[in-house]
Amino acid sequence: MSAVVGHELTHDHSHDDHHHKETFVTKYIFSQDHKMIAKQFLVTGIIMGIIGIAMSLLFRIQIAWPEESFKVFSWLLGDDFAPGGVMRNDIYLALVTIHGTIMVFFVLTAGLSGTFSNLLIPLQIGARDMASGFMNMLSYWIFFIACIVMISSLFVESGPASAGWTIYPPLSAVPEAIPGSGTGMTLWLVSMALFIAQSLMGSLNYVVTVLNMRTKGMSMTRLPLTIWALWVTAIIGIVSFPVLLSAALLLIMDRSFGTSFFLSDIYLAGEVLHYQGGSPVLFEHLFWFLGHPEVYIVILPAMGITSEVISANARKPIFGYRAMITSILAIAFLSTIVWGHHMFVSGMNPFLGSVFTFTTLLIAIPSAVKAFNYITTLWKGNLQMNPSMLFCIGFVSTFITGGVTGIILGDSTLDINVHDTYFVIAHFHLVMGISALYGMFAGIYHWFPKMYGRMMNKNLGYIHFWVTVVCAYGVFFPMHFIGMAGLPRRYYTNSAFPMFDDMVDVNILITMFALVGAAFQLVFLFNFFYSIFYGKKAPRNPWRATTLEWTTPVEHMHGNWPGAIPEVYRWPYDYSKPGYEEDFVPQTVPLRDGEKDGGHL
Amino acid sequence: MTSLLILVIVALLGIAVWQLTKIFDLTQSKQHVGEDYKTQVATHKDNNINGYLMFGFLAFIYIFTIYSCVKWGYMPLLSNSASEHGKDVDQLMWITLLVVFFVQFLTQFLLHYFAFAYRGNKDRKAEFFADNDKLEFIWTIIPVIVLAGLILYGLYAWNNIMHYDEEEEVIYVEVYAKQFNWDFRYAGDDNVLGKANVRFIEGINVVGADMADPNAQDDVVTKELHLPVGKKVVLKMRSQDVLHSAYFPHFRAQMNTVPGMVTQFAMTPTVTTTEMRDREEIVDRVNKINEARNKHSKKLVEKGEPGLEPYTFDYILLCNKICGRSHYNMQAKVIVETENEFKKWIGQQPKLGKQVAEEKAAAAAPKVEAQPVQTPVAEPQIVVDTTAVVAQVIK
Numbered sequence: 001m002s003a004v005v006g007h008e009l010t011h012d013h014s015h016d017d018h019h020h021k022e023t024f025v026t027k028y029i030f031s032q033d034h035k036m037i038a039k040q041f042l043v044t045g046i047i048m049g050i051i052g053i054a055m056s057l058l059f060r061i062q063i064a065w066p067e068e069s070f071k072v073f074s075w076l077l078g079d080d081f082a083p084g085g086v087m088r089n090d091i092y093l094a095l096v097t098i099h100g101t102i103m104v105f106f107v108l109t110a111g112l113s114g115t116f117s118n119l120l121i122p123l124q125i126g127a128r129d130m131a132s133g134f135m136n137m138l139s140y141w142i143f144f145i146a147c148i149v150m151i152s153s154l155f156v157e158s159g160p161a162s163a164g165w166t167i168y169p170p171l172s173a174v175p176e177a178i179p180g181s182g183t184g185m186t187l188w189l190v191s192m193a194l195f196i197a198q199s200l201m202g203s204l205n206y207v208v209t210v211l212n213m214r215t216k217g218m219s220m221t222r223l224p225l226t227i228w229a230l231w232v233t234a235i236i237g238i239v240s241f242p243v244l245l246s247a248a249l250l251l252i253m254d255r256s257f258g259t260s261f262f263l264s265d266i267y268l269a270g271e272v273l274h275y276q277g278g279s280p281v282l283f284e285h286l287f288w289f290l291g292h293p294e295v296y297i298v299i300l301p302a303m304g305i306t307s308e309v310i311s312a313n314a315r316k317p318i319f320g321y322r323a324m325i326t327s328i329l330a331i332a333f334l335s336t337i338v339w340g341h342h343m344f345v346s347g348m349n350p351f352l353g354s355v356f357t358f359t360t361l362l363i364a365i366p367s368a369v370k371a372f373n374y375i376t377t378l379w380k381g382n383l384q385m386n387p388s389m390l391f392c393i394g395f396v397s398t399f400i401t402g403g404v405t406g407i408i409l410g411d412s413t414l415d416i417n418v419h420d421t422y423f424v425i426a427h428f429h430l431v432m433g434i435s436a437l438y439g440m441f442a443g444i445y446h447w448f449p450k451m452y453g454r455m456m457n458k459n460l461g462y463i464h465f466w467v468t469v470v471c472a473y474g475v476f477f478p479m480h481f482i483g484m485a486g487l488p489r490r491y492y493t494n495s496a497f498p499m500f501d502d503m504v505d506v507n508i509l510i511t512m513f514a515l516v517g518a519a520f521q522l523v524f525l526f527n528f529f530y531s532i533f534y535g536k537k538a539p540r541n542p543w544r545a546t547t548l549e550w551t552t553p554v555e556h557m558h559g560n561w562p563g564a565i566p567e568v569y570r571w572p573y574d575y576s577k578p579g580y581e582e583d584f585v586p587q588t589v590p591l592r593d594g595e596k597d598g599g600h601l
Numbered sequence: 602m603t604s605l606l607i608l609v610i611v612a613l614l615g616i617a618v619w620q621l622t623k624i625f626d627l628t629q630s631k632q633h634v635g636e637d638y639k640t641q642v643a644t645h646k647d648n649n650i651n652g653y654l655m656f657g658f659l660a661f662i663y664i665f666t667i668y669s670c671v672k673w674g675y676m677p678l679l680s681n682s683a684s685e686h687g688k689d690v691d692q693l694m695w696i697t698l699l700v701v702f703f704v705q706f707l708t709q710f711l712l713h714y715f716a717f718a719y720r721g722n723k724d725r726k727a728e729f730f731a732d733n734d735k736l737e738f739i740w741t742i743i744p745v746i747v748l749a750g751l752i753l754y755g756l757y758a759w760n761n762i763m764h765y766d767e768e769e770e771v772i773y774v775e776v777y778a779k780q781f782n783w784d785f786r787y788a789g790d791d792n793v794l795g796k797a798n799v800r801f802i803e804g805i806n807v808v809g810a811d812m813a814d815p816n817a818q819d820d821v822v823t824k825e826l827h828l829p830v831g832k833k834v835v836l837k838m839r840s841q842d843v844l845h846s847a848y849f850p851h852f853r854a855q856m857n858t859v860p861g862m863v864t865q866f867a868m869t870p871t872v873t874t875t876e877m878r879d880r881e882e883i884v885d886r887v888n889k890i891n892e893a894r895n896k897h898s899k900k901l902v903e904k905g906e907p908g909l910e911p912y913t914f915d916y917i918l919l920c921n922k923i924c925g926r927s928h929y930n931m932q933a934k935v936i937v938e939t940e941n942e943f944k945k946w947i948g949q950q951p952k953l954g955k956q957v958a959e960e961k962a963a964a965a966a967p968k969v970e971a972q973p974v975q976t977p978v979a980e981p982q983i984v985v986d987t988t989a990v991v992a993q994v995i996k
Contacts, residue, residue, distance in 0.1 A: 040771050074606055090926040115993065133766045151609060163991060164923045170860060171843040171924060177780070264861025265798035266778075267809070267841045280844055280859055317731040345846065345855045347838075350763035354756050361748050361755075368744040369737065371708060376716040376736070380728040385651035385720060386643045388917035393655065397662075400708050404701045408747070411755040412760065414694055417678065417853045420921045453877065455641035462647075466654060478669060484677030484851030488921045491929035497919065498912035502886075502893045506673060529901050536637045539670075543642070576727040583726060592843050599731025 012436035022558075030141070032133030037140050039451055042444070044140075045111020046528070048147060052102035053518055059095045062087045064511035066493030081159065083316050093162040094180050096490055098154065101188070105195055106150065108298040110143050110437045113237075115229045116301055116443050117206045124217025124224050126566060128559045131208040135201050142198035143584030146191045153187035162186035164490060166287055169280050173254050176268045177284045185255070189248050196245045198310040203241075205232035215548070216458035217568035221325075221598065222254035222587070224547050224572040227317060228325055230486050232332045233297050236382040239336060240293040247286035254278070284346055286460025288339035295432045296335040298400075299326065302439020303370060306392045308572075309446045310374060312379030312545040313389035315583045317573035318588040319601050320373045327366035327373075334363045344412040345419050353412040364403070371400055382583070386543070387461025391442035394469050395435050401473075402430025402491065405480065420490075423483025426476045434472045443467075444528070448595070453554045456537030464520060471517025478506050546571050571598050652720025653770070659713035663706075676890070678850055681882055683916060683937065685869040687853040689758045696754070700747060700804060719971055765867040771833040774826070775872035776918075777846035778838070779857040781927040783918060784808055784968030785826045787947060788818030793825075795953075799841050799860075806959050810953055814822055821947060826869045826935045829943035835867045849935065869936040878909045878914045879936075885916050 031037060034329045058077070061070060069085035081091040122129055132138045141379065153160045163172035164178030175182040210231045223231075250261040254275075262283040263275035311318040318324060340348065352500070358515075374396045383389065405427045408414045418424065441464075448456045479580060482503045494500040494507070526601060541550035548568070552560050574585040578601065579592075585600030631828065641653075679698075682691050719727075734869055773794055775786035786808050788794045795810045795817020802809040808816040828834055838847055840858035847866070848855045856866040890912050898908040920931035938946070 002772050006947065017859065043616065047692060049617075051609075051613075078604070088926075089929070093923065093926070145954060156604060168844050168922075174843075177843050185862050218676075235783075265799045265878055266860050267802050272800050272802070275861075277861075281862070299815045314727060316727040317729060319730065320732060320737050322732075323737050346857050347859050347862060350759065353763070354759060357755055358752055360700065361752050364748055365741060365744050369741055372740040373737075375708065375711050376730075378712070378719060379869070380730060381715075381719045382725050382727040383648065383652070383716060383721050389643075393712065396712055397658075397709060398677075399703060400712070401662075404704050407701065407751060408694070408697050411693070412696065412750065413690055413755045413758040414697060416762070417690060417694075417850065419855055420848075448639075455638050457645065458641045458643065462651065467778045469658060473665060474664065475699060478673065479748050481673040481676050484679070486678055486848070488919060490923045492926075496930035497917070497932065498890060498894065499914075499917065501897070501912065502890045503676070504893060504897070510744060533621070536641050537635075542638055576729050578729055580722060593694075599729075601729065 013543065032129070032137045033522075034118045034122050034133070035451070035560075036138060036555050037136050038115050038117075040140050041110055041118060041143070042116035042451070044144060044147060044344075045107050045115060046525070048102050048106040049111065050192075052099050052107055053153070055099040057100075057514060057518055058087070059099070060090055060511040060514045063491075063493065065506045066495050066515050067541055070445075072088055074407060080157075080288065082568055086277050090160060090162050090179055091177070092492045093164070093490065094160045094184070097162050097164055097167075097180070098150070099160045101161075101192075102150065103433065104135075104165060104294065104298065105192070106147060108440070109197070109199065109294070109377060109533055112142065112436060112440045112443075113297065113301045113438075114140075114202060114229065116226070116447075117202065117234065119447060120224075120226050121206055121209050121230060122213070123450070123552060124227050124547050124558060124572075125207060125210060125213060126548050126568060127213035128561070130566065131207045131213060132205055136205050139198045139201040139205070140199070142194050146194035146198060148316055149187055149191035151193065153184050153191065156183045156187065158182040158184060160184040160587040166284075166291065168287075169254065169322060170266055170285050173251060173263055174266065174268060174273065186252075189252055189255075193248055196241045196248075199237055199241050203237040204553040206230060206234035206239065213567055215565045218587075219468060221322075222568060222571045224304075225307035225321070225328075226301075226304035227323055228328055229300045232570070233300045233304075233327050234296055236293045236300075236332050236335060237275055238291040238313065240297075243286055246291035247283060251283065252297055252326045281343070281346055281348060283417070284343050285339070289336075292339040292342065293335045295420075295428070296331060298436045299439075300441075302333070302436045303328070303581070304447070305439045305443040306374065306395050308347060308547070309375050309388045310392045311443050311573050311575060312446075312543050312584075313384040313386055314377055314390070315384065315575045317575055318373070319376040319379075320369070321571065321573060321599060323369055324373055328368045331363060334359060334366070338363060341410050341412075341415070344415045350412075357410060357412045363405060363410075364407055367403055371396060371403070384543075386445065386457070387458055388442045388446035390462070390465045391438045391445065394465065395442065396436040397469075399429045399435045401477075402427055402435060403433070406431065417486070417575070418483055421483040421489055422479040422487050425489050426479035426483060429476050429479075434476065446543065447549075448528075448531065448535075449538030449554075450552075450555070452532050452535070453538055453556075454531050455529045455538050455542065455574050456535060457527050457568065460523050464524045464527065467520040467523075468517055471513045471520070474513030475510050475517060478510055482506055543586050544582075546574055546584050548587055551586065551588060571596075573599060622791065630787075643721065645721065645994065646769070649723035652717045655713045655716040655720075659709060659717075660710055662713075666705075666771070675882075681872075681877070682851065682853050683870055683872045683877060683878060684852040684854065686758070686762045687851075687868075687869055687871075687918060689761065689892070690853040693754055693758055697751060700751070702979070765833060765835065769833060771867065772829070773833050773835050773837060774828075776836050776847050776858065778839045778840040778924075779846065779930075780842050780925045781920070781931040783824075783826075783847075783920075783931070783933040785933075786810070787821040787823070787950075788816075789821055789952065791816060791819060794837060795820050799837070802841070804964075805956050806953065808839075812954065812957055814915075818952065820953040821950045822953055822956075824933065824949055827943055827946050828935065828937050830870050830873045830937050832940065833867060833869045834915040835865055838864045843924050844922045845920045845924045845931070848919050848921035849916070850919075851916050852935075855921060873937045873939060874914075874916060875938075877916070884912050888914060893967050 067086055073082035073087050074085040081088055158179040161184045162178050171177050172181050172185055253259040254261050254263055260275040260278040262280050263278045266273040266275055307318050338360045341360040342354045409427055486501055551566055568587045569590045570587055572587055576583045576587055681690050703923045773788040775794055777784040793816040795814040797810045799809045801811050838856055838858040840860045845858045852868055854866050854868050857865050894909050902908045916935035918935050
């Protein structure tokens with residue numbers, strides 16, 4: 001690998017001397033420039049996000065007004081999937097499944113980590129590009145194919161995968177069990193295999209780049225927390241994604257080649273199937289071995305972005321820089337040994353349940369440290385309420401609201417009665433869905449000038465933020481109540497149980513909030529795409545931040561800096577440092593005689 | 602779906618147009634960047650307005666929480682548990698909820714209050730405050746202590762729930778799941794469930810009991826789950842097709858049913874169905890539900906559809922693991938009754954051995970009418986698979 005890195009470096013240094021002729025194709029499509037690849041990930045992620053959120057609106061409409069006829073169903077789903085405008089019950093499950101898959105993997109993994117790792121790692125560590133630009137390009141295009149395959153599965157006659165985003169066999173393995181487990185499921189698995197491949201390519205690149213290509217003076221303890229978070233995220237991905245790949249491959253074997261890794265003793269449609277000796281519980285272990293670290297793959301980049309943006313806008317160093325790094329590492333380590341808390345009632349040995357309860361509740365400690373550190377960073381700050389800052393405060397707020405209910409779900413005893421109910425939906429949407437989305441929005445508003453050289457409109461940003469936070473609470477807070485009342489998730493309608501009849505109004509309220517909240521994302525979309533072309537021209541450093549990316553020219557160039565790469569002399573959080581006229585000291589400013597680094601005075 | 606395809610194509614076209622415009626944009630001469638951008642950076646006024654809104658949002662969280670608790674606070678299953686261990690679960694839940702509400706109340710206050718109080722002001726400089734070991738130690742150690750308490754209490758309760766004394770007098774009932782209904786198999790007089798495997802499923806023997814096993818002869822298969830009050834019941838769970846989850850919300854009990862594996866959950870019901878129906882809170886709840894049902898029923902009648910029956914309270918078993926298209930309607934009634942009532946009811950149920958024998962006799966009897974043969978296709982399978990059949994011991 002070092003040979004490759006060396007080659008890239010020499011190539012990039014010589015870059016300024018001779019001029020590459022860039023064509024449309026090499027610049028915009030098969031680009032090897034990390035900044036362009038970041039934008040490609042972002043725009044693809046946004047498009048996938050539109051599809052994923054639209055699906056959630058469709059099934060929210062169904063659950064609020066069950067089995068009623070809606071024009072929008074016949075229009076979007078067609079007469080086959082919604083005969084007479086009434087959504088079919090297996091299509092409801094298909095929408096739930098694909099919504100989960102798209103949001104978790106395609107939006108909050110590739111769209112978030114893919115965008116900001118690509119954009120920020122080289123810029124903030126002071127490198128001209130990723131270690132391997134070619135692999136980086138490949139990573140995006142494999143992701144693109146994965147998106148196409150996933151979307152094409154929506155048009156399969158028997159319907160897309162509908163076994164839930166967790167695709168537990170046997171439901172996902174035997175087409176007799178549900179129509180979506182036919183071709184739709186095959187495409188799902190192919191798409192995910194491609195997705196994992198691209199994720200590994202990206203992650204390897206990020207890890208190598210951070211380790212080998214930091215500029216002079218950029219020690220690990222001078223890295224911005226975004227880089228720490230993105231780097232650790234990449235490591236978690238490398239550790240856990242391959243396990244999901246093996247689970248997917250074994251499932252493909254069970255589905256198509258008659259093996260019995262996950263299946264045993266099945267009697268379906270009047271016939272005994274030949275499977276013998278496998279166990280679905282094995283699949284659950286393999287799935288959650290990725291599935292749980294995955295939520296940290298989603299949330300850590302959002303935490304990194306928040307650390308950076310909160311500090312820059314509070315005009316104050318991030319509180320407890322080293323504690324933040326320790327927390328990230330502790331969360332990363334613990335995240336790989338807690339997966340069993342998804343399986344307390346799966347039939348695994350109860351003793352194992354005790355172990356996983358213990359490790360799971362431990363995660364609350366580094367999480368609490370992070371939350372308190374964010375709050376203390378605000379204390380006595382000089383808060384600049386830019387839209388990115390608002391989303392960071394929103395992030396901390398939902399991270400706490402969603403996080404505290406984790407001590408209920410992580411406790412095996414309490415999980416018995418709320419497992420797989422709407423309580424779980426409320427918990428994880430707040431703590432990793434909405435929070436990560438806020439992190440992503442914060443990142444977009446903050447680094448938009450870096451990506452497109454223009455500013456986003458702040459007033460539209462304020463409208464977007466305030467409506468979104470109110471609606472997000474309105475959607476997910478009431479779910480705690482109906483969940484604790486025993487309402488299971490993934491029910492096509494709750495009308496089969498009279499005991500849930502008094503929850504009809506709650507479900508309608510939730511859907512209303514969801515519709516309004518989603519409608520106001522259009523404000524963001526408009527602001528984003530409009531500002532790309534017509535936003536006010538941005539200067540080099542509009543937020544007066546300290547980190548290296550703001551020392552690059554506004555106009556993008558391959559290689560990032562026209563001259564030599566700047567050297568770094570201090571940590572990234574010297575905001576409002578006593579003794580300096582300005583309220584920020586960029587990392588490139590040398591320390592004065594006797595001045596201490598790292599937040600010490 | 603075709604329209605969705607059109608939407609995707611439109612989106613892709615949009616990207617193409619955007620890329621082209623971008624090129625056009627880049628070819629334009631570079632404008633000088635003026636002070637124009639400052640209109641898009643938060644000003645003193647923005648800081649002020651959004652600072653106040655932050656405070657307003659704090660109020661919104663509190664008011665919405667209180668509103669929810671008042672309006673829907675009766676819904677959560679936090680009292681009136683119908684099993685012995687349910688009281689422990691409820692108590693632990695209350696304690697944890699107190700911690701949750703306290704932390705939520707306090708941290709949201711600090712977060713939003715600081716956002717309000719330290720909103721930007723051009724005359725002030727932020728304090729350079731990067732570290733404080735004492736503070737960080739405090740908020741590491743407090744969660745440690747609180748969590749240690751919760752973990753210990755939780756694990757203690759979990760062990761009590763999950764381990765039952767083998768010597769104890771218990772009754773065994775099999776909960777048998779399939780798309781999309783439940784069967785129950787009682788162990789009969791010998792209190793031993795006969796061995797079983799899906800390969801033995803045939804006709805009336807829907808749970809696949811091995812009829813060669815003497816223990817299976819007196820087993821009883823039913824569609825309703827009746828349980829005697831005050832007696833520990835060990836629910837042995839099987840599934841014949843996909844994963845299901847046997848969820849008994851009123852008993853605070855849940856366990857997945859896994860094809861190819863026997864899972865279990867032991868509990869002691871403490872309140873009979875009749876007693877529970879008379880409890881004040883349950884009566885209130887039922888009234889609320891019936892109010893909603895009446896409203897809905899009226900609408901249905903207006904539309905010319907049949908109205909809804911009024912709801913009476915019953916314990917219920919529902920499927921809580923996605924299992925297919927009718928997952929939303931996979932339920933069974935659970936009835937807790939006195940031991941005498943239970944004995945009377947179980948005595949009336951036919952024994953599986955007898956039922957299978959009768960079915961065989963009827964099939965063997967010369968058919969007078971030309972009835973279509975109703976033998977399930979499973980029969981030849983059994984012959985082919987004889988070597989592979991390993992009936993599971995359920996106890």
